[in-house]
């Protein structure tokens with residue numbers, strides 16, 4: 001009889017775990033607290049508008065590069081157009097200087113040299129590194145946990161040409177690299193690109209290498225449709241998925257995970273349990289704090305958590321498709337906008353007209369994101385429903401006012417307003433402090449936490465998958481960690497790991 005895998009959470013990690021489990025003849029059931037698949041990888045409808053809540057760039061969107069194969073196995077990319085951009089963003093400061101951050105490294109270099117010839121050395125270094133990492137392919141195959149000397153040696157040989165650049169990019173933060181620039185505008189701009197100055201420079205370089213290769217596109221139809229395709233694949237493979245089923249406890253017998261208990265008291269038994277839910281909740285609540293890995297504990301205590309965000313979206317009865325040729329338009333504000341405890345001097349506007357499926361013809365979805373690290377403020381505010389709603393309305397009005405200055409007529413054309421705060425992420429996905437990229441693995445700790453444990457001590461037949469065990473997170477980490485776990489499961493059961501790629 002086939003062994004049964006019980007999976008907690010239907011984010012990309014949970015759905016992927018289910019698909020790979022089915023491909024390897026395990027019975028698989030997913031239990032999800034929300035009424036939708038996708039977790040953080042989501043979108044929602046407001047009147048005729050689709051507000052996207054996730055993907056800016058999808059690693060593995062191009063059939064020419066390694067990770068696409070995994071998305072194919074999951075049925076996520078077949079028949080789906082991937083939309084790429086000419087530029088990542090366009091920043092304009094108060095003095096009217098504009099930095100178009102092109103996706104193409106050659107154009108980017110030309111643009112930066114035009115803006116600041118005196119920074120030629122740093123600009124050339126940055127763009128050389130971007131071009132260099134276009135040659136680097138994400139290894140897709142065995143999980144690192146299963147590497148033997150016969151895997152490590154070829155990997156070292158493959159990595160050797162990159163090692164000097166890799167070490168450099170992992171030894172300096174984006175903020176530190178930016179501080180080398182003499183031009184104040186470029187110095188200020190670079191740390192804003194990934195909204196976090198403490199990420200290693202490698203994060204920026206790898207992201208721009210993906211964009212250069214057109215391997216970081218946007219899946220047409222948006223993030224929820226992307227997740228739904230994986231849900232469909234899981235169901236077609238014979239998996240079962242149960243929504244509005246919150247898991248409260250993981251059942252344990254003789255040091256083995258043997259199932260789950262739902263919030264309505266029902267118990268579901270299985271041979272294996274995979275938690276693809278938030279890492280803080282899983283060991284500390286679902287496992288009652290009895291199986292804490294010292295590495296996880298240390299990370300929660302010492303490592304900086306990636307921030308959350310406030311996302312303000314508008315559905316407007318205006319065709320903005322000719323207004324922007326890039327992913328986002330950003331400008332320095334004459335008066336800062338107050339969001340929670342922070343004042344923002346810059347606004348980032350994303351115009352979704354590049355995906356015609358998200359708004360009716362002649363209309364547009366426009367979104368503005370503010371990255372925030374004051375979770376406590378939002379946690380306190382949400383307790384007072386009136387104050388919380390009032391604050392959301394005030395923020396939306398300030399953002400609309402600011403966009404109106406740049407695009408006259410915008411305010412009057414607004415048909416839909418939608419605001420997400422850190423508490424929205426907590427409510428819908430349970431992620432700790434509303435983060436969606438887990439930890440900031442900065443250069444000083446990158447070696448220490450390169451491989452986060454996917455198990456907990458003293459508990460067999462149990463795995464953790466998802467963004468938390470592969471910081472700094474992202475949609476691909478959900479698929480990758482789950483693929484790895486099912487390989488480890490197959491190894492335990494002395495089975496050969498198999499994958500299949502559906503044609504459509």
Ligand SMILES: Cc1cc2nc3c(=O)[nH]c(=O)nc-3n(C[C@H](O)[C@H](O)[C@H](O)COP(=O)(O)OP(=O)(O)OC[C@H]3O[C@@H](n4cnc5c(N)ncnc54)[C@H](O)[C@@H]3O)c2cc1C
Nearest residue numbers: 009011012013033039040055056057247277466467474475
């Ligand atoms: C605004 C935004 C922009 C982003 N941009 C990008 C991007 O451009 N590219 C990129 O790669 N990534 C991006 N990400 C990050 C990416 O979405 C996440 O890192 C990834 O989707 C995490 O997937 P996951 O399956 O590991 O976790 P989650 O998506 O958090 O899934 C966990 C699931 O478990 C469920 N769950 C939790 N607790 C329970 C319980 N007790 N019982 C049952 N179910 C439970 C949750 O409801 C959820 O569905 C972005 C995220 C956001 C929010």
